[in-house]
Amino acid sequence: MGVDLSMTISLDRPETSTATTTTTAATTATKARIIGVGTAVTPTSYAQDELLDLLQITDPKVRSVFLNSAIGRRHLSLPPADDAGVRVPEAQGDLLDKHKRLAVEMGAEALRICLERAGAELSDLRHLCCVTSTGFLTPGLSALLIRELGIDRHCSRTDIVGMGCNAGLNALNVVAGWAAAHPGELTVVLCAEACSAAYALDSTMRTAVVNSLFGDGAAAIALRGDDLASAGSAAGPRILDFASCIITDAVDAMRYDWDRDLGRFSFYLDPQIPYVVGAHAEPVVDRLLGRRGLRRSEIDHWLVHSGGKKVIDAVVVNLGLSRHDVRHTTGVLRDNGNVSSASFLFSYERLQHEGVTGPGEYGVLMTMGPGSTIETALVQW
Template identity: 45%
Template sequence: MTQEMTCGSNPRIISIATENPGRRYAQREIPDLFGVTDKKLVKLFSGHHISSRYLTIPSPDVSGMVPPESGLDLANKHRELAISAGSAAAERAIQAAGLKTCDVDYIACITSTGFLCPGLSAHLTKALGLRPDVHRLDIVGMGCNAGLNGMQPLVNYLNHQRQGHALLVCAEICSASYVFDATMRTAVVNSLFGDGVAAAIMGFNTNPDRLVGPEILGFVSHILTDQIDSMRFDYDDGKYSFFLERDIPYVIGENAHLPVRALLKKFDLHQRDISHWIVHSGGKKVIDAIKFGLGISSHALRHTDGVLQDLGNLSSGSFLFSHERLLAEKIARAGDYAIMMTMGPGMTIECCLARF
């Protein structure tokens, strides 16, 4: 059974704002800062697919190396930057939508790089001065796919209320969750992720002059539970470190078509009907596997490749960084369909259909 799509009747993305805390480091700088001398490990930082990343790390000591950070140091870093960068991105998204903080009815916060209690949504409610009756949701530990998982309840809420505005904040301080132990396992992760926060305002078509994003039509999830340990956090030496299996790109590439086909079937569409692809910048091999698995071009994923090149993997907010670049091109036409795709632990592939 296909779902009805009435133009303009669905919540849409009204604005997107992004923030990168810390300093921008050239990828080639990182090995020296952490005293990496093993040629195999250094090679991970010399690929052309990532040229730079924003990281928040201590200044080098007299030896020219970054001093070690304790688990407490990392937890404090996550708390401080998730709140400060999250507030900055949210404020600009609210302003870009032509709204005031009192207009936000629902806030959903996503993070997998630290744990806060009270949750980030409470901290941002205080920092932004949101209404005391604002609805809140925190999604913690779900991983790189979680941005779309956080968007779905906001869409459901707006569809139920038929009015109002919702704020999505993906705050990933990846330099607050790392272990540098000179092993290949941690070096792969440490060569990939960067610090980034993305915020989006969602609502209805009440001010066409300010609307820049598409309306959200529907979602499809696909979890591969036989791969549940392929992406995970382990606890090493008093710190959480992320682990990635080597075959992740191939598993994602082989299965990416399943949620895409299910989503298209749900709305009686074909892949040829999709004009724009907004995909999580999970890494070069992951992106290449999706291109191959779905039969889409490098041009179709230029925003995803560009975010990875300039900023690295930004976890749950990566797809909003890519979406922001698509909107900046101003090439989307009314009626164009777009698919957003995020991938993460579980192993999970999330898809969303949108229409400009």
């Protein structure tokens, strides 16, 4: 995973055994450690039944999708109603403007909270990686936030755009490597998803699946590379490994593409996605754990993407998890809906607030999204 900067073989000591060298390298290897997390949402939230009335949805099948979603409330930025009380769909240009505004606002707030919890300042930041799939920005969100917050203009940055709900772990994989290669320096992954800017307001079943599920949210997670010998008793977990699986037979099952009838971009989610994801969850998780000689029963904490009720149920059944294992996942879905790439970090924040993690315990982070893709990470406190 990360780059091993510590292993040095001394040429003037040929008697040093391979076993000794390997042990020393393993003891002092640099790993990325999570040291802080923060989340933010847009100001206005709506209950599911309230949205049905606001959007004037009367079709019984569409109403059923909303009311059987296991979602209580979501944060959304809806267009204002016209004189007749109708929420008029926004033009694509207006949606892009909304995405830019909300991503910067939520992203800045999540970043501030994250750094405060990490005991760090904006001036400490050395690398910023921004993730979003709900709009397109050039220059990227990282550049906009550096200007907005007055971050050092020499801060290195990365933008990951369009990978979808799984992208937070894709970014974490890349940035964990950066942290390991730059011991002691602070880096942040920021996921900012203005899902309100990707809504197509109509009463069709295609858009109902999306409009009943997603909410606005941003989350930031701070990492720092340290070695196992000098880390002390810091509470944050180290990131040990990653494993991925792309289900190429389902490449079109989740997509954000141009809807010619509506004249805007629109999400599409295939109804079979929960079962496709569930069927592939077991092999990728077992591959992740098998490299460390671990079994699923040895994992103390599961932080799964809040992809939707059926997705969560499919993962629970296929991995043999309990409802307690996914309590934070279902809690995030209930209170925020699916906040795309930021969802698993909302769950991680809840776990941190719960204060139940102990030294040596393992956790699995898991996200799912377009590709179709499953991403996983193994962490240890």
